[in-house]
Amino acid sequence: MSTHTDLIPQDGHADDHGHHGHDTGASHSTFKGYMTGFVLSVILTAIPFWIIMSGGLHTSGMTALVILAFAAVQIVVHMIYFLHMNSKSEGGWTLLALIFTIVLVVITLSGSIWVMYHLDHNMMPSMMEQQMKNMP
Amino acid sequence: MSDTHAHVITSDANSAGPLQFHLTHEHHPENGTLLGFWMYLMSDCLIFACLFAVYGVLGRNYAGGPSGAEVFELPLVAVNTSMLLLSSITYGFGILEMQRNRLRPMLIWLAITGLFGAAFLSLEMYEFLHLIHEGNGPQRSAFLSSFFTLVGTHGLHVTFGIVWLITLMVQTGKLGLTPENKRRLMCLSMFWHFLDVVWIGVFTFVYLMGVLK
Incomplete structure (x- = not known):
């Protein structure tokens, strides 16, 4: 399992291990990183709240899309600056687990909403009457 | 088994000197606890995905009861969001103090995070009790049931996060910043920031989109 990390030649990094305690694992946090993440998050939170509280955009569909886009960007910001997500930590396994989870989350969410929306539509009382008429 | 294999390749890649079957410098294994904890967080993420899906399906079934636009108070939600965001950054400051091995400032930042x-x-x-008091409890409609389940589960996570935070404050206060305690603090850091990520989904998908239309 750990072959992947070991394959990378580790010469020249011996000095890094001195102060980067391997006991804490991910210890690349910096004040600048946290502040960047915080300021970006505040902006990315304030804008959607402002859009909704000032009455939204032209159509509600477009407003929904815009605030969902803001949420997606903010989640990425949190992942990078607060959760220190990168392709190198734990030999890439954290990123792989994250991608796998995102795939599952997208299937669960979009699948449920899609299927149940159509179910709702096809079970409408008006629809049922039509189907009853068509029956022999 | 895989180690021997890897070592041969490593010394090949270095291509300096004869073939060696041991590492020339000390091998630092990556910390498996953090990866394991990340796996737990991902499974937790799936729980929330299911609850979000339930809310997405039932969120417009009002059963003659109030809609989201009628019961949600956005200013309250905005204050709530900023509380969680501020707690995230103060925990980050706590981690920075932990990296500098300064116990007391770290404990102060953790206390602020807890507050x-x-x-x-x-x-x-307050929001929940207010809703229940007005007769809009979880039994009122499918919309409110799924709302209370989703937001309540998140609140339960935050509750246990605070219990964990207090436990770690006592533990680090007694034992100091040992490697074990630092590892635990890193795990709680991931948990705390993860809850903030879930809250982004909650305030966008539940509150903001609930008020819409």
Whole structure:
């Protein structure tokens, strides 16, 4: 399992291990990183709240899309600056687990909403009457 | 088994000197606890995905009861969101102090984080009690059932996060910043920031989109 990390030649990094305690694992946090993440998050939170509280955009569909886009960007910001997500930590396994989870989350969410929306539509009382008429 | 294999390749890649079957410098294994904890967080993420899906399906079934636009108070939610965001950054400052091995400032930052978390919870409790008091409890409609389940599960996570935070504060206060305690603090850091990520989904998908239309 750990072959992947070991394959990378580790010469020249011996000095890094001195102060980067391997006991804490991910210890690349910096004040600048946290502040960047915080300021970006505040902006990315304030804008959607402002859009909704000032009455939204032209159509509600477009407003929904815009605030969902803001949420997606903010989640990425949190992942990078607060959760220190990168392709190198734990030999890439954290990123792989994250991608796998995102795939599952997208299937669960979009699948449920899609299927149940159509179910709702096809079970409408008006629809049922039509189907009853068509029956022999 | 895989180690021997890897070592041969490593010394090949270095291509300096004869073939060696041991590492020339000390091998530092990556910390498996953090990866394991990340796996737990991902499974937790799936729980929330299911609850979000339930809300997405039932969120417009009002059963003659109030809609989201009628019951949600956005200013309250905005204050709540900022509480959680502030608690995230103060926990980050705590981690920075931990990296500098300064126990007392770290404990102060953790205490501030806990206070922000408690403020978030009290506001949420106020909101819930207010809704129930007005007869809009979880039994009112499918929309409110799924709302209480989703937001309540998140609140429960924050509650346990605060319990964990207090435990770690006592533990680090007694034992100091040992490697074990640092590892635990890193795990709680991931948990705390993860809850903030879930809250982004909650305030966008539940509150903001609930008020819409």
